[in-house]
Amino acid sequence: MSNLRLIVQPIVLAVGLAFAVRATLLGIYAIPSPSMQPTLQVGDRIVVTRYFSDQPARRGDVVVFRSPLGGDEVMVKRVVGIPGDLIETRAGRVIVSGHTLPEPYLPSGAITGGVAPQVVPADCYFVLGDNRVNSLDSRDWGVLPRRLFVGRARIVLWSSATSSSEPRANATAVAQPHPAHPIGTDRLFKAID
Numbered sequence: 001m002s003n004l005r006l007i008v009q010p011i012v013l014a015v016g017l018a019f020a021v022r023a024t025l026l027g028i029y030a031i032p033s034p035s036m037q038p039t040l041q042v043g044d045r046i047v048v049t050r051y052f053s054d055q056p057a058r059r060g061d062v063v064v065f066r067s068p069l070g071g072d073e074v075m076v077k078r079v080v081g082i083p084g085d086l087i088e089t090r091a092g093r094v095i096v097s098g099h100t101l102p103e104p105y106l107p108s109g110a111i112t113g114g115v116a117p118q119v120v121p122a123d124c125y126f127v128l129g130d131n132r133v134n135s136l137d138s139r140d141w142g143v144l145p146r147r148l149f150v151g152r153a154r155i156v157l158w159s160s161a162t163s164s165s166e167p168r169a170n171a172t173a174v175a176q177p178h179p180a181h182p183i184g185t186d187r188l189f190k191a192i193d
Contacts, residue, residue, distance in 0.1 A: 026050070027150065028157060029064060029074065035129035035136065036062070036076055039105050040153075043160045044187060046076070048151040057082065057125055057146075059096070062153040062192050065127075068141050076153060077137050077144075078105070081126030088117040094128070105130055105193060115139055123147070159187035 031044040039062065040046065048064045057063055057079045067073040081087040086097045092111030094101040103110075112132045120126050124143035129135025138144060 027064070029076070029153075031076065034134055035131050036078070037131040038107055039078075039130045039192060040076065040156070041159060041187065045157045045159065046153045046192065047155050047157050048153050050151040051149045057149065057152070059085075059101075060193075063125075063127065064150040064153055065144060065148045066150065068144055068148060074150060075136075077127035077129050077135070079125050080128050081120045081138075081143075083120050083122045083124060085120045085126070086117060087115060087120060087126050089113070089115040106132070113139055118143075153192045155192060156187045156190040 027048040027050070029046050029048055031040045031042060031046065034042055046064075051057065051063075059079055059082050061079045062076060063079055064074060064076045067075050080094055080101060080103075081096060088095050089112050094103065094112050094115070110132055112128065115126075115138075118126075120143055123146045125146065126138045127144050128137045128139065
């Protein structure tokens with residue numbers, strides 16, 4: 001009995017700790033819409049690390065958050081404006097405090113629709129989808145309060161094509177790949193920049 005306990009006890013402890021860490025620090029979400037293309041593709045499953053109350057987001061972070069429009073929807077977008085920034089668009093480019101924002105994650109020739117000059121208030125962020133022509137984002141609802149953040153997207157864990165979803169700018173929580181959609185190996189463990 002003592003030998004069995006020596007084997008089983010560490011395994012049970014490790015499994016319990018793994019579930020606790022996942023429940024408090026990590027989340028896995030599915031991408032059902034093209035609003036973050038080319039960075040995130042429909043069918044990507046992403047790992048999200050939780051933000052803590054004193055941890056600010058940085059410009060360029062890809063963040064997951066509860067919809068500012070209400071309901072249970074969870075969305076994913078990129079932070080382009082942080083508290084105190086003067087943000088606007090000119091000639092299809094995002095301008096932050098008078099300087100053009102370098103956006104290497106956008107496809108060549110991508111343009112950003114009109115954003116009137118505005119200062120991002122304290123504890124708020126300005127977020128945009130990378131697919132600027134097909135994204136519901138801060139251009140539609142305004143700045144995003146920090147309290148709605150869930151976490152930061154870190155890696156594409158796996159990807160599977162799902163062609164039957166309507167275009168939406170959200171992310172859904174998932175646990176595992178669906179057997180009807182094979183896993184795409186070209187995006188396995190791809191870092192999200």
